[in-house]
Amino acid sequence: MNLGEFLFLLSGLKWTVALSAIAFVFGCAGGLAIALMRTSGIVPLERATAGYIALFQGTPLLMQLFVVYYGLALLGLHLNAWVAVSLGFTLHASAYLGEIWRGAIQAVPRGQTEASSALSLKYVSRMKDVVLPQALRISLPATIGFLVQLIKGTSLASIVGFTELARAGNMVSNQIFKPLLVFGVVGILYFLMCWPLSLYGAHLERRLAAAER
Template sequence: MIEFSTWDILRNLLLATRWTILLSLVSFVGGGAVGLLLLFLRISKRKAARAFAKYYIELFQGTPLLMQLFLAFFGLGLFGIDVPAWLAAGLALVLWTASFLAEIWRGCVESIARGQWEASASLGMGRLQQMRYVILPQALKIAVPPTVGFSVQVVKGTALTSIIGFVELSKAGTVVTNATFQPFTVYGLVALIYFALCWPLSKSSQILERKLNVAHRNH
């Protein structure tokens, strides 16, 4: 039997970590773009747009991410598309991330005082101008800490893509375990790598919350 040193295990896990990081970035950026679109729909003046965004968010937040991954993986195949695991994983994670970011950002936009909307309307601004020049710059400041905080959930969410066969950190953990028969060491290391990715994000979210909250402290 081949002996594996801890370094062998760690090296292979770190190589797979690149895919976890890449998938997290893609999901977060893509989810942010779709989430922004959903945000506009969610606070739109049209009832149908609001309802669509509301049910979209309810649907994606009310069902397990794992099921969404399965549906993306098997559902796209129905349209005759040959679905590689990375595509299904990316698609499901983008849609899932978008639903959470849209809801987080809606909270931030709605926390802006009503008077700001009215004041900008009285200056003759259109809805988009109001958002662009008055509401979003203020909402952005409140939105940064919870958005950074949610990025932790995205990184952790990528672990589920191992189940549909995308080889990232968790899948590498399973593969390496099967080769080395050292589940305790391998999963322990996998957990530590995830911790090393997520903890700085959690911490910076907390620090940002304390720093950016200055303007709102005197309510």
């Protein structure tokens, strides 16, 4: 593998990082909205968001990307590969993060909510100042774990022709006919992205467990 081919892999790595960041940031925003609706006590909202989560957790990510790219085109909405995979991964992330944070919100001791209600705090203040800071702390290990899965899942974006790290590796492999070498490098690049995050998530989980003793 020469320098130009390695730089092409790094270009794919750049798009993997960009796609992961976009999906995670917008997925966080959507996930927070879903978590709040899931715990709102409003039955129609809870049922609608439960169905949304079940849909995305119960179907393969590959199929979701396929539907967003090709299905919307059938309805007359033609998206380029970059927009399609960003939308697909964002919807996927919002469903999973919404369920993670729903569990974290419900894990906050009920007495905290009752005490804030007794102090006449309104819903927004109660969630912003009392519940969500504690829920965020509880959910951090699982959130980081999902981010690791999201980064690895970006390899499926090649289904619509998006050139991220895995697709770049496949293209280089087809040129130089050294798949073991190329995908070994690709694997190392994925490892260098995901391993520090996994270590950080495990560290946070240990700290949280120690604080609860």
